[in-house]
Amino acid sequence: MIQSLQRQAEAAQSQSRQLKSLLETTFTAVFAVRFRDVGPEIRAVVVDLVGRWIGLLPATFIVDQYLKYVAWALSDRDAGVRAMAISRLLELFGGSSTAHLPMAPGTWVEPPAHLPLLHGFIERFTVRFKELPYDIDEEVAILGVQLLTRLVAVGAITDAQLPASDCYSLLIDNPPRHSKGSVRAGGAIVPGGRYQAGIYELVISGL
Numbered sequence: 001m002i003q004s005l006q007r008q009a010e011a012a013q014s015q016s017r018q019l020k021s022l023l024e025t026t027f028t029a030v031f032a033v034r035f036r037d038v039g040p041e042i043r044a045v046v047v048d049l050v051g052r053w054i055g056l057l058p059a060t061f062i063v064d065q066y067l068k069y070v071a072w073a074l075s076d077r078d079a080g081v082r083a084m085a086i087s088r089l090l091e092l093f094g095g096s097s098t099a100h101l102p103m104a105p106g107t108w109v110e111p112p113a114h115l116p117l118l119h120g121f122i123e124r125f126t127v128r129f130k131e132l133p134y135d136i137d138e139e140v141a142i143l144g145v146q147l148l149t150r151l152v153a154v155g156a157i158t159d160a161q162l163p164a165s166d167c168y169s170l171l172i173d174n175p176p177r178h179s180k181g182s183v184r185a186g187g188a189i190v191p192g193g194r195y196q197a198g199i200y201e202l203v204i205s206g207l
């Protein structure tokens with residue numbers, strides 16, 4: 001009985017290794033090539049699928065070999081590709097890529113179980129994450145604020161990495177570079193979950 005179970009376990013491990021090898025071969029031969037496609041719609045599909053794979057099988061795909069493609073897409077020349085990359089990261093950190101309203105200030109969020117696997121990735125790309133709310137595309141800017149909000153909510157970014165001055169800059173840009181939607185979202189990451197009511201309303205009224 002024990003020997004039979006051992007043989008089954010060994011067979012399963014062998015199949016798992018073969019499947020992983022097949023995935024790596026397919027990724028290198030297809031997805032890594034199409035990631036550089038001249039068509040932005042193709043690049044967006046690649047980022048979408050890679051992001052979904054990471055979310056479905058984090059133990060296998062939360063490695064630089066795959067994460068780097070989603071991170072690189074944050075700087076793609078096409079806004080749709082950048083938005084897709086942020087959407088997949090939002091889902092990876094336990095957020096929603098479809099809701100355009102920020103979480104209530106001070107809302108506690110349970111971190112995803114795989115968050116410890118992402119610490120190195122977050123540290124490496126925090127600077128880029130902080131640039132996203134200033135994207136020239138409105139949709140990307142709003143998603144960028146939502147991503148920062150999510151990272152703060154799950155404790156993935158510290159006060160030292162995102163100081164108060166960076167948060168308030170989203171509210172007091174002059175001239176404002178953001179839509180009302182992105183500024184409202186920006187208020188959610190003000191330290192302590194509190195708005196500077198006067199400044200906030202002044203900015204909103206001027207948009």
